[in-house]
Amino acid sequence: MGLLAVILVVVATAALIAGYISRKHKKPVPVSVNYFFTRHCNYSCGYCYHVNKPDATSRQKLEDAKRGLRMLAEAGMKKLNFSGGEPFLYPKFLGELAKYCKTELHIESVSLVSNGSKVQRRWFEQYGQYLDMFAVSCDSFDKATNEQIGRLERDSTGGAKPAQLTQGDVAYRIRDLCEEFGVMFRLNTVVNAFNHSENLTEHVEALAPYRWKVFQCLDIDGENQGAGSLRDVAEFLVTDAQFDAFVKRHANVNPPPIEENNEVMRNSYWLLDEEMRFLDCSGGGKKPGPSLLEPGVTVAKATEHVRFDEGSFLRRDGVYWWSKDRVQQRMQEQEQEGATPQKQQTACESACAPDLQW
Numbered sequence: 436m437g438l439l440a441v442i443l444v445v446v447a448t449a450a451l452i453a454g455y456i457s458r459k460h461k462k463p464v465p466v467s468v469n470y471f472f473t474r475h476c477n478y479s480c481g482y483c484y485h486v487n488k489p490d491a492t493s494r495q496k497l498e499d500a501k502r503g504l505r506m507l508a509e510a511g512m513k514k515l516n517f518s519g520g521e522p523f524l525y526p527k528f529l530g531e532l533a534k535y536c537k538t539e540l541h542i543e544s545v546s547l548v549s550n551g552s553k554v555q556r557r558w559f560e561q562y563g564q565y566l567d568m569f570a571v572s573c574d575s576f577d578k579a580t581n582e583q584i585g586r587l588e589r590d591s592t593g594g595a596k597p598a599q600l601t602q603g604d605v606a607y608r609i610r611d612l613c614e615e616f617g618v619m620f621r622l623n624t625v626v627n628a629f630n631h632s633e634n635l636t637e638h639v640e641a642l643a644p645y646r647w648k649v650f651q652c653l654d655i656d657g658e659n660q661g662a663g664s665l666r667d668v669a670e671f672l673v674t675d676a677q678f679d680a681f682v683k684r685h686a687n688v689n690p691p692p693i694e695e696n697n698e699v700m701r702n703s704y705w706l707l708d709e710e711m712r713f714l715d716c717s718g719g720g721k722k723p724g725p726s727l728l729e730p731g732v733t734v735a736k737a738t739e740h741v742r743f744d745e746g747s748f749l750r751r752d753g754v755y756w757w758s759k760d761r762v763q764q765r766m767q768e769q770e771q772e773g774a775t776p777q778k779q780q781t782a783c784e785s786a787c788a789p790d791l792q793w
Contacts, residue, residue, distance in 0.1 A: 576603035656720035
């Protein structure tokens with residue numbers, strides 16, 4: 436081999452190694468962001484880890500929120516999930532941001548998590564076209580269990596408000612609205628001390644969500660335990676064995692649960708709070724960084740303190756087919772090829788994954 440060839444091989448090898456090291460140590464881009472734009476909520480779930488604190492900002496001004504989201508989109512955000520608190524306490528704010536993300540920022544996926552109790556049909560009529568996925572929180576289909584958890588509206592005496600739907604009924608209602616308006620439906624369940632022994636198979640299969648996410652009840656310092664907390668999560672926590680037993684009990688459900696234990700869940704989310712600050716949960720609490728709205732703050736600066744666990748993000752199925760238009764298109768293609776529903780989903784995930792590497 437000539438000297439020039441040797442030099443070229445060495446240079447090429449060095450470039451490959453340098454590229455690998457660069458990718459290995461490069462700070463991940465917040466591709467999938469959860470925006471908790473309000474802490475206000477009409478429910479009182481005892482394990483809540485983003486509670487309604489008296490001194491918290493209700494929400495940002497619409498134009499300020501848009502400015503922060505534009506910064507994230509320009510930095511590489513592909514998916515945005517609205518959460519709270521209860522997002523539907525501010526339906527117009529929520530709807531206008533969803534519309535902005537789709538029509539102006541061209542975000543691949545816009546989704547939300549809600550208890551569903553405040554959702555009106557007219558919201559879907561006006562904004563449903565801008566929503567890819569609606570996740571409703573439902574831990575149980577038993578009225579007494581939901582009352583123990585706090586998944587209901589209470590009156591001034593602490594009792595349940597009359598004439599309100601049970602959380603199970605809410606889930607079916609939201610599913611029906613999603614089907615009517617072409618929005619993917621997701622079910623979220625927090626496994627806790629009051630529901631860990633239940634079997635939800637019948638209802639999950641009847642609801643037939645696109646995804647069913649199952650979370651182990653999580654403790655967060657300053658939110659639901661410890662100094663400054665407004666909740667005491669102790670009576671809601673379950674052991675790893677209890678959580679695993681719940682998951683195993685539902686292993687053959689269609690769709691099967693996408694499980695998130697405490698270890699996987701804690702550091703695998705990009706969390707943006709009501710001040711548009713990214714939160715680091717690696718220390719057991721929620722440590723905020725600078726707000727995206729502060730002068731001179733870039734996305735890189737706003738996220739540099741966050742210990743994001745990319746491996747856990749992937750293990751909890753954080754990369755999936757999350758755009759309703761792409762899902763519909765791909766499913767139609769697979770149907771024409773004669774693929775089974777399971778193969779359709781696998782093909783969707785395989786085709787989607789390469790777009791999301793960072």
